Amino acid sequence: MSESKRILVVSAHPDDIEFGAAGSIAKFVKEGWNVTYLIVTRGQKGAYDATVDINEYGKLRESEAREAAKRTGVENVRFLDYVDSEVEYTLELQKDIAREFRRFKPHRLFCMNPNQLSAQGFINHPDHRRVARATLDVSLMAGTTAAIFPELELEEGLPPWRECEEIWLMGPAGGEEIVDVTDTVDIKLDALAAHESQNTSGVLEAIRERLAVRGAESGVAYAESFQVIRRWRAQPAKTPN
Ligand SMILES: [Zn+2]
Numbered sequence: 001m002s003e004s005k006r007i008l009v010v011s012a013h014p015d016d017i018e019f020g021a022a023g024s025i026a027k028f029v030k031e032g033w034n035v036t037y038l039i040v041t042r043g044q045k046g047a048y049d050a051t052v053d054i055n056e057y058g059k060l061r062e063s064e065a066r067e068a069a070k071r072t073g074v075e076n077v078r079f080l081d082y083v084d085s086e087v088e089y090t091l092e093l094q095k096d097i098a099r100e101f102r103r104f105k106p107h108r109l110f111c112m113n114p115n116q117l118s119a120q121g122f123i124n125h126p127d128h129r130r131v132a133r134a135t136l137d138v139s140l141m142a143g144t145t146a147a148i149f150p151e152l153e154l155e156e157g158l159p160p161w162r163e164c165e166e167i168w169l170m171g172p173a174g175g176e177e178i179v180d181v182t183d184t185v186d187i188k189l190d191a192l193a194a195h196e197s198q199n200t201s202g203v204l205e206a207i208r209e210r211l212a213v214r215g216a217e218s219g220v221a222y223a224e225s226f227q228v229i230r231r232w233r234a235q236p237a238k239t240p241n
Helices: 016-020 022-030 054-072 091-104 126-140 185-193 200-217
Strands: 006-011 034-041 076-082 108-111 166-169 177-180 223-230
Touching (some): 006 022, 006 091, 016 022, 016 034, 016 185, 022 034, 022 054, 022 177, 022 185, 022 223, 034 091, 034 126, 054 185, 108 126, 126 166, 177 200
Parallel strands (some): 006 034, 006 108, 108 166
Antiparallel strands (some): 166 223, 177 223
C-alpha cells in the first residue's frame, strides 16, 4: 500500500479512540497507514471530584492520551482547546476541525457517532454528538469547499481536501464493517490502560468480552466494528469507442 495513505481520527475526549477504534488503528498502523489523532477537549471534567483543578487534570489526561497513542503506534496527536462537557456546535468548531482536515488530508476519516441514543444501553455524550456532527459536516462542506472559511486557504495556505474516501463511525453501536483485531486486541487494552485517571482497569475485561462477542459473530477471535460511509463519486465519463 502506498505510504501516503492517511487516517485522521477526530474524538471529543482523550480516551474515546481507545474505547472505539484502537484495535483497528493499531492494525492499520501495522499496514502502513499514517495516522493522526485530533482530540477536541482534554477531558478536563472527567473526574468524580468537585474540587479538581480542571487545567491540571486536563494536562494529566493529555499525557495519558499521548501515551495511549504511542502504545498504539501513533505519534501525531493534536489537541484543540475546548473544555470537556462544554463543546457547542459552532462555526468556530467547524473551522477548527476543517483546518486540521485540510492540513492532514485524510483518505479515511474516523469520527464519533452523532446520535443521542447511539446504541442500546448508551446515552451518547453531548460532546461526542457535537464533535461528530461538526466532523461529518466538515467532510461535506468546510473541509472540501473553498468558499467556506476562505481564509484557511488564502491566509493559512490550506486549500480544500476532496480525496477523503471513507468515514468510519466509532462507538458502541458498531456497524456492518468488521475489523479482525485478534492480533491487536492486547495493544488496544494496553492503550486503554494508559488512561489511569479513568480507572479503566475495571473495564478492560468487559471490553475484551465485547470484542470477543463481535468476533464470534464473524468467525474471528476478536473484532471491532464500524458504520462506514463510502463517499459516492461519479465515475469519469468513458471515451466512446
Ligand atoms: Zn468521550
